[in-house]
Amino acid sequence: MKIAIMGAMPEEIEPLLSYMKDIKSFEVANNRYYEAKYKGLEVVIAYSKIGKVFASLTASVMIQHFKAQKLLFSGVAGAINDELKIGDLIAATKLCQHDLDITAFGHPYGFVPEGKVFIQSDAELLFLAKEVAKEKNILLKEGVIATGDQFIANLERKEWIKKTFGADALEMEGAAVAVVCDAFDVPFFILRAISDAADMDAGFDFDKFLESSSKISADFIISMLDKMV
Numbered sequence: 001m002k003i004a005i006m007g008a009m010p011e012e013i014e015p016l017l018s019y020m021k022d023i024k025s026f027e028v029a030n031n032r033y034y035e036a037k038y039k040g041l042e043v044v045i046a047y048s049k050i051g052k053v054f055a056s057l058t059a060s061v062m063i064q065h066f067k068a069q070k071l072l073f074s075g076v077a078g079a080i081n082d083e084l085k086i087g088d089l090i091a092a093t094k095l096c097q098h099d100l101d102i103t104a105f106g107h108p109y110g111f112v113p114e115g116k117v118f119i120q121s122d123a124e125l126l127f128l129a130k131e132v133a134k135e136k137n138i139l140l141k142e143g144v145i146a147t148g149d150q151f152i153a154n155l156e157r158k159e160w161i162k163k164t165f166g167a168d169a170l171e172m173e174g175a176a177v178a179v180v181c182d183a184f185d186v187p188f189f190i191l192r193a194i195s196d197a198a199d200m201d202a203g204f205d206f207d208k209f210l211e212s213s214s215k216i217s218a219d220f221i222i223s224m225l226d227k228m229v
């Protein structure tokens with residue numbers, strides 16, 4: 001069983017690498033991939049760079065080139081739901097692309113022909129995550145994650161995403177990874193710790209909490225690996 005773990009930024013995967021043994025590094029399609037061992041599990045780890053296009057490329061390489069059979073994403077997100085505070089964990093139940101718009105042709109936001117507005121996360125990985133949260137007494141929220149190629153620091157846009165998709169959190173890679181994994185039939189799990197509230201202060205908060213929230217997310221992913229071995 002080979003498991004892919006990806007983030008978008010170096011800060012999101014660095015805390016993961018510190019747990020790994022026998023790390024070997026490879027370059028594929030202009031990006032660095034780390035194959036490693038964690039308690040007998042084979043893993044491949046990489047950060048994609050920010051945004052849906054880079055995320056799709058990395059997820060595809062992890063599946064097609066490195067033969068990953070499951071994919072876990074670890075990173076940070078902006079909160080939409082007021083119940084999500086900085087440092088809180090949210091696991092995506094389903095994901096959508098908030099910036100995908102061919103509504104001029106009568107289609108709903110987030111939809112293109114032969115696609116779907118929402119991609120569902122793998123039920124088994126979600127179940128495993130809930131078990132981990134229960135055992136370790138960690139608060140893990142579940143909800144809809146909206147993805148787009150925009151850093152949202154704007155209350156109006158945030159409210160629009162909330163009302164259009166019923167989203168609880170937003171970021172810039174999750175739905176892209178979901179589309180790729182869904183197409184390859186690879187079970188995936190998208191975990192994010194909140195770094196900001198996608199509001200006026202989002203830029204400042206993001207910089208302030210990127211490191212600490214990335215670590216919260218990465219530590220939870222490690223606990224999931226502990227349960228998979």
Ligand code: 4EZ
Pocket residue numbers: 008050051076077078150151152153170171172173195196197198199202206
């Ligand atoms: C994208 N990631 C942010 C990357 C920002 C700046 C150099 C997560 C994220 C996010 N995305 C945290 N807060 C966000 C927000 N308010 N809007 C979009 O996945 C890179």
